[in-house]
Amino acid sequence: MDLDISEHEKLKEVEEFAVSKVRKRASEIDDLATFPSDLVREMGSIGVFSFYIPRKYGGLAFSLNSLMESIRIISRECASTSLIPDVTISLFGEPILKYGSEFLKRKYLSKIAKGTIGALAITEPGAGSDAAAIKTTASKKGAGYVLNGGKTFITNGDEAEFYLASAVTSPEKKHHGITLFALDREMDGLSIGNEFKKMGIRGTSTTEVLLDNVEVDKEQIVGNLDEGFKIEMDTLNLGRIGIASQAIGISEGAIRDVIRFNEELGGINGENKQFRLADMVNQLHSSVAKYNESIHYAQTGKEATLMSSLSKLQAGDSAVQITSDAISLLGYHAMSEEYPLERRFREAKITQIYEGTNEIQRMIIAREILKKGMPSF
Numbered sequence: 001m002d003l004d005i006s007e008h009e010k011l012k013e014v015e016e017f018a019v020s021k022v023r024k025r026a027s028e029i030d031d032l033a034t035f036p037s038d039l040v041r042e043m044g045s046i047g048v049f050s051f052y053i054p055r056k057y058g059g060l061a062f063s064l065n066s067l068m069e070s071i072r073i074i075s076r077e078c079a080s081t082s083l084i085p086d087v088t089i090s091l092f093g094e095p096i097l098k099y100g101s102e103f104l105k106r107k108y109l110s111k112i113a114k115g116t117i118g119a120l121a122i123t124e125p126g127a128g129s130d131a132a133a134i135k136t137t138a139s140k141k142g143a144g145y146v147l148n149g150g151k152t153f154i155t156n157g158d159e160a161e162f163y164l165a166s167a168v169t170s171p172e173k174k175h176h177g178i179t180l181f182a183l184d185r186e187m188d189g190l191s192i193g194n195e196f197k198k199m200g201i202r203g204t205s206t207t208e209v210l211l212d213n214v215e216v217d218k219e220q221i222v223g224n225l226d227e228g229f230k231i232e233m234d235t236l237n238l239g240r241i242g243i244a245s246q247a248i249g250i251s252e253g254a255i256r257d258v259i260r261f262n263e264e265l266g267g268i269n270g271e272n273k274q275f276r277l278a279d280m281v282n283q284l285h286s287s288v289a290k291y292n293e294s295i296h297y298a299q300t301g302k303e304a305t306l307m308s309s310l311s312k313l314q315a316g317d318s319a320v321q322i323t324s325d326a327i328s329l330l331g332y333h334a335m336s337e338e339y340p341l342e343r344r345f346r347e348a349k350i351t352q353i354y355e356g357t358n359e360i361q362r363m364i365i366a367r368e369i370l371k372k373g374m375p376s377f
């Protein structure tokens with residue numbers, strides 16, 4: 001992977017932080033479902049939130065590679081901790097960077113570069129896979145809009161200062177009538193509803209975000225009116241590479257546990273067990289190859305949709321298989337704090353669900369191929 005020297009050095013710093021700080025906190029974060037505020041602060045000071053942000057807005061202007069690699073490195077230790085900057089940058093920062101006005105860029109990017117948390121709020125009850133079925137509305141009022149509705153299962157829900165929320169602005173235009181609004185936590189009428197207990201990534205806050213007559217200026221629109229759905233889909237192209245990097249980190253953590261188990265206690269012997277390990281490594285390698293390719297495609301803009309879906313599908317499905325196989329190899333040891341494979345298995349499962357389930361990725365892949373023909377991979 002092409003990274004310059006300063007990116008390499010920063011990633012080394014991220015790795016030291018992950019191994020020395022995140023590793024020892026991961027079980028506790030999971031057991032107590034604690035939001036890791038201390039680690040978030042530290043990621044802010046190391047610069048994890050600023051990797052991908054241009055210098056003009058207070059960032060380090062690193063490549064997409066280094067952002068994704070930082071998520072991968074932290075996910076080896078704790079997928080809750082890695083998800084917080086991943087969502088902030090990929091799902092909140094990126095659409096502002098790519099589609100937002102200069103006003104929005106100046107307002108938000110330098111803050112998230114320092115570690116202020118952001119969220120993307122699309123999902124509603126009855127509008128998960130079908131993101132166009134949302135019921136939240138934004139009605140014109142004077143020079144601005146009034147938002148009403150409710151979002152659910154929003155990552156960083158209770159910890160974010162800033163949100164991007166989708167709302168229907170032109171109901172007759174169906175998915176061509178949705179707009180994306182940038183919202184501030186302090187806006188009147190924006191509140192946090194239920195917080196959900198989850199099977200994995202239990203250290204992240206996942207909540208409802210309720211909008212009750214939230215008045216916003218038209219300057220808070222990201223991109224153009226009625227362009228929100230297109231922006232969301234484009235944003236998820238990058239988001240899915242972030243989930244692939246998370247799934248790969250979880251898989252690497254699992255394989256590392258198996259190797260360490262063998263060094264410390266032995267037991268990965270005999271053809272059956274070793275063949276299983278070889279299959280795990282084979283799957284991981286396929287995930288990494290697609291992930292690298294998807295980063296390349298995202299940077300060149302070519303076939304970004306197809307490659308990010310292939311990457312997320314491969315990495316998410318493999319992570320579930322790899323963590324499950326690792327549990328089989330270690331038996332009861334996989335339930336211990338020393339080899340935290342049952343946690344990794346629960347973390348892996350979620351990568352098949354969010355930012356478009358893996359069934360939806362299959363639909364996207366088939367649709368892209370039928371529409372555009374076979375690409376020259």
Ligand SMILES: Cc1cc2nc3c(=O)[nH]c(=O)nc-3n(C[C@H](O)[C@H](O)[C@H](O)COP(=O)(O)OP(=O)(O)OC[C@H]3O[C@@H](n4cnc5c(N)ncnc54)[C@H](O)[C@@H]3O)c2cc1C
Pocket residue numbers: 087119120121122123126127128129130152153154155156198201206350353354355356357358359360363
């Ligand atoms: C931990 C967590 C964090 C999340 N964070 C966010 C967030 O930050 N922001 C946000 O907006 N959302 C978030 N979500 C919501 C997430 O994006 C949705 O859960 C996801 O899109 C699936 O929607 P759903 O849960 O409503 O399932 P459904 O859409 O009801 O799907 C249920 C099942 O049916 C399958 N299915 C649905 N439609 C089809 C179809 N057409 N063809 C074949 N199969 C189909 C799905 O694959 C799935 O297996 C989060 C979810 C979780 C679990």
